[in-house]
Amino acid sequence: MQAREQLRAAKQRRKGDRLVIACQERTYWLVNRPPPGVPSVLEQGPERGSCSARGMQMTKSFDFYRQEVACLRKALGRARVKSSVCLEAYFRFSSQRLPHDPIMTGCLPSNPWVTDDDAYWALNAPSVAVPTRLRVEQWALSFRELLEDPMGRAHFMGFLGTEFSAENLSFWEACEELRHGGQAQVPALLDAVYQQFLAPGAARWVNIDSRTTEQMLAGLGRPHRHVLDDAQLHIYMLMKKDSYPRFLKSDLYKDLLAEAVVPPETKRRVFPFTRKPRRSSPGPALLPASTSREPAGGDGEA
Structure with a gap:
């Protein structure tokens, strides 16, 4: 949509304006052209970029490679935590705080x-x-x-x-x-x-x-x-x-x-895809003894 509108606006310009804009663009790229020897993103693809990068690495000194080897050896000896352990800890953290998240x-x-x-x-x-x-x-x-x-x-x-x-x-x-x-x-x-x-x-x-x-x-x-x-x-x-x-x-x-107070749910949830709020009503352990025995008594009378 935007390209079509730009093309329409370019066609509506006068010939002199189009000539001035074209000269300005060519001048911009002549001034901002990369220096000789510097790879340009506009002039090379992924294959040429990787080849030039390998060529540049070959020109590095021996001290550079010695420091790189020392850095890699230090990284190998560094203690790391397995991703499974991190995911389990994150899952426990999320499950523990899920009832306290008002959005979920x-x-x-x-x-x-x-x-x-x-x-x-x-x-x-x-x-x-x-x-x-x-x-x-x-x-x-x-x-x-x-x-x-x-x-x-x-x-x-x-x-x-x-x-x-x-x-x-x-x-x-x-x-x-x-x-x-x-x-x-x-x-x-x-x-x-x-x-x-x-x-x-x-x-x-x-x-x-x-x-x-x-x-x-x-x-x-x-x-x-x-x-x-x-x-x-x-x-x-x-x-x-x-x-x-x-x-x-x-x-x-x-x-x-x-x-502690356990308030009952009085309004419909905003997000219907979430689970039902936990403890929306008091559990059996929080109800008085007389209330917990009422259903049994009612069945006997019936």
């Missing part, structure tokens, strides 16, 4: 972006009385998911309080405030964090190894927002490997799962 499984009770019902936003607000079951289950996917949810972090803080280690999470939150706060407030925030958590005899002292403490003390002379990154990472890994697994096995987390 739908929003419960309905999609607020295409309907007038905003119950989804109300049920998943930063602070609610009772969280949804999918939200509580998402905390078990990774420690990062737990910390990024304000409500999950609040429940985790309560669990750490029962173990007398709530200062670890408080220190992590203070480091996050220091990292993302204003530049003018960095010296004051750094001094407050040091006096509260790291100074000898601090009220909420956290356990930091000696190497990290030395690096931190060396950086206090020139305060910046990344002075406590190593200490924050140390406390983060400590909570992830020690406190987080115990939180998932605790009665507090199990009670949250049992009391």
